[in-house]
Amino acid sequence: MSSSIWSSLPFVAIWSVGYWAVHVPHLLFLSLRNTIKPLRPVPQWSYRLSMGTAVLRAVFRYIGALRYQQPLQLTPGRSGDRFVRIAPPADANLFRGVFGAPSAMAKPAPVSAVWSPAPVVAPSSSHPSDGRRRKVVIYAAGGAFVTGFDPEMSSRFTSALVTSEHFGATNLLFVQYRLATRADPFPGGVLDLFTAYQHVLGLGVAPADIVLIGDSAGGNLVLALLRRRAGLLALGRNNSRSGGQDRALAHQPVRHHGRAGSVLGVDAYRPKGKALTQEEEGYISPMDHPFRLETPLYIEAGGAEGLLESIVTFAGQMADVKGNRVQFHITEDMPHDFFVAYPFIGAKKESCEALKRAKLFLEG
Template sequence: MPSSTTWSSQPFRTLYTVGFWSINIPHLLYLSLRNSIAPIRTVPQWGYQLSMGVAILRALFRYLAVIRYQQPRQMVPGKAQDRFVLIAPPDATLFRGVLGAPAAATKPEPVGAVWYPAVPIPAPPPPGNNGATAGDPPPPPPRRRVIIYAAGGAFVTGWDPDENAQNIAALATDHFDDAARVLCMQYRLASRAHPFPAAVQDLFTAYQYVLGLGVAPRDVVLMGDSAGANLVLAVLRYLAVEGLRQPGGAVVFSPWVEVTAEAVQKYSRSVASRYDMLDVPLLEWGVDAYRPQGRTLTQEEEGYISPLHHPFPLKETRLYVDAGSLDGVYESISVFAKQMMDVAGNRVRFHTTENMPHDYFLTYPLLGTKEEACAALRDARDFLSA
């Protein structure tokens, strides 16, 4: 397939766009009529909004995969204003092993991120001693969880970070922690210039930044969906392997745990590939862009990129894994969760949300799956707080 640069510099992108949507808009209209009749819906268990939301996303993902469009990262405040932060990488000595090996194709770079509803920095005490005696330490700030969120998109597509932060915070404050702050970080989208471990470096940078604000590791929750969930698992593995401070919890929705060309081919032959939002061209693009090219990967690297069959000890972190029962990659997620549970000392919960497709969490506003997303968050909260 041509690169995004090629498409943008030639008239073929416009021609393809016209042709693609001239075919797919009538198809979506047909699906709209079909899905309005419950007995003949594509997936009988789904309502109209869920059916059409998945169909729209599926078409959009195929279009983006063919033209290879990647949303530019936000590196300036924009509409987020003072909620935007540009995070410098931490000390270079923290990047070691697979994140700092000489063979790594990428080096750490600044990371753009958006807070919601505000940066969790305690306000300075008011003037005067307020009844305190000289030398008394100031009272500790109230505890509140910080959620660092990495959105999905097969490693190659981007989302509006401000909108994501608002959507996730809207759920988290009502159903996870009413004092939570959400940091929606923007990792480098995968390309030949930024394959693994670029995105893992970026999430690790965001985590170190939050710790640098004085937030205790036990109050940090790493959260992600699909490819973003894969990055969460990679950072957890890195922290455990390198003996670094680990977060109190991690919540992953629909994690992409088998990032290989063989797995994509297997999915292409499955029944789910005909109804779920995971479109084969998007997955092929993600695998090709994220996996480093031109050399044989080590088993250690494979564990970070494709964690299925590569379980690891969590030590200090509780891990909550959720997947929809109609997720096209449900089987691989359930196997991975079982493998993680079997590691001595790990505290892992696997939760199945019935009749949900892939990544119903991030896309809940379009799919109408807020109730299911909230229920999963409440279950995750109870598990992480036990």
């Protein structure tokens, strides 16, 4: 949080009243204007989509202005036994290079996560295997690296999609990666996703049964993890804990390129006071830093996405790397991050269709 704003709670209250005094009437005006189809932001949009995006935009502008960050979940709370606090791997060899550089401002740390609809438990005498094959989605939500989501609500919504017949996963692990601050920037979020990935492997889930899914900034982190995993395999760590072939699905993975609303997130995520190497730049910004994949990659974008041109370029760069298996699809007229926002904008049908395409590709 920004101390300049939060040092005075009375100021926050006054500012908040002023903000919503302006935006509530504006939203009411839009609720009338959007009844006229040609006046909607995109004429093909439904009324719900038009108003949902308007409300979400106002909310996220408010959150961004206050520098508010979703508090990290440290106790089970409503999640009960589906909550897990994951310790980073003890094997120091897993943190070579960028992940373990002495100059890295973020270090490996415990990670909070929530399972849906039920936890995956490693087989033991007290929890014998039921013989059921697990297909696990490890999920990283968006938020421009700085704005988190309620883990209980978000995991429930996303799990409802990925465990449906459209995708067929059995379990989802919603990773509450560290939100970026000046004191805790890159590679914090990637380290946390990596820790979660190693945890799922440690539960006995085969890499071929793991799918990494990320939205927006979460898609960026998934790509960074894929880059890291390729590096580990290149170093010869092709054993039972890192071998095989997992899969990845990224929605709008280059959110931090070119939009004013994401400047705050980029500023917090990029380490300050140190010159970044080309390797570090590749992890932070996948644009213009394509890499060899060790896993198939499915990329989905909305046709009304403000950064569509950048995403198209990035997808092409990845597809052009010899040996890469990449599929890119544009869902006509959809806005940025429609997958995570589907309950609010009425994009369940489009999200399910995206998952069906991804499943066919990733399993093909």
